[in-house]
Amino acid sequence: MPGLFPLVPSMPRHTADTTNVTGLAQAGGRVLRPRTTAQVQRIVRLANRRGWTINPVSTGLNYGYGGTSPVRPTDIQLDLGRMTSIRNAAEISRGNPVAVIEPGVTQQALYAWLQQHHPDLAFNVTGSARETSIIGNALDRGVGYFGPRREDLFGLEVITGTGELIHTGFRRLGESSPLAHSHPYGLGPILDGLFFQGNCGIVTSACFRLVPRRPRAVAVSLGLREGKSLAPFIDRLAELKREAVMDSVTHIGNRQRSNASLMYGITTYLEQQCGRTPQAAAVEAKEALALVAKGEWTSLGAVTGSAAQVRANLAEVRKRIGDIATVRELSEEKLALGYRIMHALRFFRAARANAAAIAAIRPLHVLALGQPTDAAIDNLLWRYGRSDLPATQLDRTSCGLIFINPALPMNGALVEALVRELEEVARPFELYMTINIETATSLVAVINLLFNRDDAAESAAARKTADALHAHLRARQLEVYRARADMMESVVDPADPYWQAVGAIKHALDPNGVIAPGRYSP
């Protein structure tokens, strides 16, 4: 096949390792790493002729959803991580806040590029690793701190299952059309949706919405007071979202999640900056944790705008929610000042606890302001004794992590009741949970089980529990908003007319079933 060499020098060569934190993996086949759209097209055409199947991944850090594992074994793992261009770099500006990116453009790469060239532009970041792909995450319908990533991506360049190159929206008019990178919908049926949580094509570039930075942005931490109920907390935060007082995605984390997010930062500070022994640090860490995550539920969101808008919105948040939750403004200046003072006084135990708490919060609160961080993954690496590894290597540890993430209505009472039921179903496992105020009408809960993947019995129990949690959701006529590779069979019902229609569209765009068989389709 001319032009494919050296991409396909011989079959097979380097086989994909699809081991991942869920503990469940299918063979990914041989790894191919194209650099251009034309190479992707040639691979797909060749696959059609040879009867190969392909699993595309962008950076493959889909932690908790199956990593690089396909749903069914594939012949080729198409690793798009080498496609790293910001194609319209020269045209990006505050007046033209759209980046045309390739799948290998990571959160960190775009953030660093913007910091250098357009520090007045930001984008919707997720809490996962800095080196995760923006396109990969968006295509799996990931959720960032500003909103669902689905809403940020349009104008897709796609190689369909037959090897055709198509552009969605007005990108079909050509890259030089004034509409190509600006109008998100185009004319006629919006095809974009087929490629999100789908398997009809391979996305090789897309328009990604950037966000002009507001004059002032502060992260807001809210702590539900002991004894207060979750339901009104959710309902009032929902109101604040609908009225655009807090228009970020407010993440409401349970105690387990808050502890897991902060323990690493707190303990490392106590050990490394204060010379505490691991035993002493463990005792003092609890005191530090109590300072920042007192109650059962703690949340992180953001308020942005002019200085006057931020002041007014913060006052509104306090007025609406202050009776049931503590409201703390977390600006970098405040945290830096607090840290300087408390760190200087660290020989006092109470000051040490405060400094440790601030040290742990600092890398996390920036998420709400549009800065990616490895903090959440670093916490897991630390917990599983592999702080030596980078955040891209979590799958190489003994960490076991399974997500079961329900889509939910904006209804505090329903959510509170469901949370209690799920906790009951999960016992003796603890659930690590955030409830995210995602849109003006809906929520998603991000729920994971943590287990030791080296322990076969614990892994089996975790999987059984995950199945029971999913069954419970379905019994309540609910469903997950994003599925793990290993749960596709239970999510996709071939007898359901909806999935039959999806199957018919898949057949039209990929008649030989080349791309990611079984992924969100029968």
Ligand SMILES: Cc1cc2nc3c(=O)[nH]c(=O)nc-3n(C[C@H](O)[C@H](O)[C@H](O)COP(=O)(O)OP(=O)(O)OC[C@H]3O[C@@H](n4cnc5c(N)ncnc54)[C@H](O)[C@@H]3O)c2cc1C
């Ligand atoms: C502690 C922790 C925190 C996390 N926080 C978040 C969070 O805040 N928000 C969130 O959404 N997730 C989060 N995650 C989950 C996950 O790590 C991220 O969603 C991550 O961005 C997904 O990996 P990726 O970007 O490398 O995508 P990939 O793994 O590259 O892609 C995901 C899937 O999309 C499909 N796909 C990818 N690229 C293409 C393409 N070009 N064409 C066609 N199909 C494609 C493939 O099926 C692939 O398996 C978190 C996980 C952990 C453990």
